[in-house]
Amino acid sequence: MSAEPTASSAKKTPLHDVHQDLGANLVDFAGYLMPLRYASETAEHQAVRTGAGLFDLSHMGEIFLDGPGAGAALDHALVGNLSPMAVGKARYTMICDPDGGVLDDLIVYRLAEATWMVVANAANAATVREALVERAAGFDAAVSDRSDDYALIALQGPRSQAILEGFTAAPLAGLKYYAILAAKVAGVDALVARTGYTGEDGFELFVDSADAVALWRELAEVEGVVPAGLSARDTLRLEAGMPLYGNELTAETSPFEAGLGRVVKLDKPADFVGKAALAAQAQTPVGRRLVGLVARGRRAPRKGYQVVTSDGTPCGVVTSGAPSPTLGRPIAMAYLDGGAGESGLAVDVRGRPEPVDVVDLPFYKRS
Amino acid sequence: MSVPEQLRYSEEHEWVAGLDPAGQVPEDGIVTVGITAHAAEALGEIVYLELHSNEGDAVEAGEPCGEVESTKSVSDLYAPVSGEITAINSAVVDEPKVINDDPYGEGWIFKVRISGEPGDLLDATDYNKLVEEG
Numbered sequence: 405m406s407a408e409p410t411a412s413s414a415k416k417t418p419l420h421d422v423h424q425d426l427g428a429n430l431v432d433f434a435g436y437l438m439p440l441r442y443a444s445e446t447a448e449h450q451a452v453r454t455g456a457g458l459f460d461l462s463h464m465g466e467i468f469l470d471g472p473g474a475g476a477a478l479d480h481a482l483v484g485n486l487s488p489m490a491v492g493k494a495r496y497t498m499i500c501d502p503d504g505g506v507l508d509d510l511i512v513y514r515l516a517e518a519t520w521m522v523v524a525n526a527a528n529a530a531t532v533r534e535a536l537v538e539r540a541a542g543f544d545a546a547v548s549d550r551s552d553d554y555a556l557i558a559l560q561g562p563r564s565q566a567i568l569e570g571f572t573a574a575p576l577a578g579l580k581y582y583a584i585l586a587a588k589v590a591g592v593d594a595l596v597a598r599t600g601y602t603g604e605d606g607f608e609l610f611v612d613s614a615d616a617v618a619l620w621r622e623l624a625e626v627e628g629v630v631p632a633g634l635s636a637r638d639t640l641r642l643e644a645g646m647p648l649y650g651n652e653l654t655a656e657t658s659p660f661e662a663g664l665g666r667v668v669k670l671d672k673p674a675d676f677v678g679k680a681a682l683a684a685q686a687q688t689p690v691g692r693r694l695v696g697l698v699a700r701g702r703r704a705p706r707k708g709y710q711v712v713t714s715d716g717t718p719c720g721v722v723t724s725g726a727p728s729p730t731l732g733r734p735i736a737m738a739y740l741d742g743g744a745g746e747s748g749l750a751v752d753v754r755g756r757p758e759p760v761d762v763v764d765l766p767f768y769k770r771s
Numbered sequence: 772m773s774v775p776e777q778l779r780y781s782e783e784h785e786w787v788a789g790l791d792p793a794g795q796v797p798e799d800g801i802v803t804v805g806i807t808a809h810a811a812e813a814l815g816e817i818v819y820l821e822l823h824s825n826e827g828d829a830v831e832a833g834e835p836c837g838e839v840e841s842t843k844s845v846s847d848l849y850a851p852v853s854g855e856i857t858a859i860n861s862a863v864v865d866e867p868k869v870i871n872d873d874p875y876g877e878g879w880i881f882k883v884r885i886s887g888e889p890g891d892l893l894d895a896t897d898y899n900k901l902v903e904e905g
Contacts, residue, residue, distance in 0.1 A: 429812065429815075440815070440843070441815055441816075444815075444816045444868075444871070445815050445816055445841075445842055445843065446816045446818070446842065446868075447816075449842075635815060635842060635843045638843070639842050702819045702821070702840075703819070703821065703838070703840070703845075704819075704840060704845065706845065726842050726843070727818045727819060727840065727841075727842055729818075729842065754838075754845075
């Protein structure tokens with residue numbers, strides 16, 4: 405056995421004391437001290453699948469674009485066609501470098517006619533902010549990083565709506581997936597978004613950092629609401645076939661390889677950073693492709709392990725893998741090389757080939 | 772986290788029960804092996820335990836003899852002593868979470884009849900020090 409040391413120099417979220425009181429196992433994640441799990445990550449995972457889980461996602465970056473040119477600036481800076489989006493809607497999109505490599509995957513919310521919120525992964529928030537500042541330079545829009553002003557609390561799971569309705573008069577039943585509204589929740593001003601990263605129905609609540617503890621305590625008091633950490637979040641998103649930046653998506657990955665070509669709007673009116681490279685990629689057959697793998701045995705493929713053919717020839721690499729709590733078997737996402745077939749594959753799990761079957765993503769879809 | 776006084780420990784976070792207070796091998800030579808609460812906590816909920824050996828097979832101190840896997844990570848299990856495996860706890864193979872629930876009791880993993888000297892193991896004080904130094 406070898407045990408990992410815990411980090412100490414990382415930034416704390418506004419909910420740090422709450423996590424400590426709950427006895428969370430805290431780890432350094434993207435420069436933040438984050439709860440990996442509170443007790444059993446499997447129980448946390450199941451709570452989200454069957455009831456409700458509560459997540460602190462305050463490490464995520466909130467970058468605002470304000471001004472009459474903000475929509476046009478985003479159309480230029482990102483691969484999506486954002487400016488036609490209605491107020492109160494959200495979109496999954498990406499920011500690419502001029503070579504078409506993915507700098508981050510993002511959710512963009514239109515909060516008002518001229519106010520947009522870009523939510524970036526914690527590890528990439530600075531990169532995204534800098535790129536947005538640079539790319540918005542010619543537009544009538546101001547970029548401001550408000551990551552420290554906002555805490556982000558997610559309530560995820562089939563019971564989320566019923567639970568949240570106990571704390572707000574906002575019309576949650578009418579709030580569609582990938583939509584957002586401003587409301588009082590438990591007496592606190594919140595932006596309530598029906599978004600998430602778990603494969604379940606759920607909400608993400610953006611609140612003033614100063615209000616985070618009060619809101620968390622109210623929600624956590626509800627019978628059956630289980631605080632859930634990053635470990636559960638990772639297995640939940642993996643089962644849902646959702647990419648994770650740093651694993652499935654990197655600056656060396658194109659959105660097409662990741663099976664996310666649909667988010668690249670080559671036909672939008674605006675010219676955008678990376679367009680030429682991405683247009684060329686859209687024309688050429690994709691080299692490698694992202695697939696789902698289910699292991700026949702019990703040993704889990706993990707990030708970085710090689711996919712091999714029946715004669716042991718490497719033909720791909722695992723980007724994420726874990727024993728799936730819902731399927732009861734190990735699952736993984738992997739990039740297969742261009743010519744690789746899909747039968748008779750195995751993953752080299754620490755020196756021993758473990759047979760895997762290629763399956764369609766996602767592994768889990770809510771009913 | 773309290774570390775049981777009567778056990779001995781490997782630097783790889785296995786515990787050994789059955790040695791006498793001086794660290795000597797008992798008369799029948801058989802000791803029990805598991806992983807520490809610290810190790811179980813670091814791994815998270817264990818979902819799969821694999822032993823490379825069966826009852827009757829030999830294990831060598833410091834060599835990997837199995838794997839312990841949680842949703843988040845996997846670690847090698849090292850034999851803390853050399854000898855012959857005399858028993859494997861099939862209950863934890865079937866339900867590895869027992870290791871998290873009761874690492875020093877019901878969560879024992881295997882028993883070994885020690886051949887020769889028990890080798891270099893830490894006492895509770897030194898193991899505690901190792902854990903605290905991280």
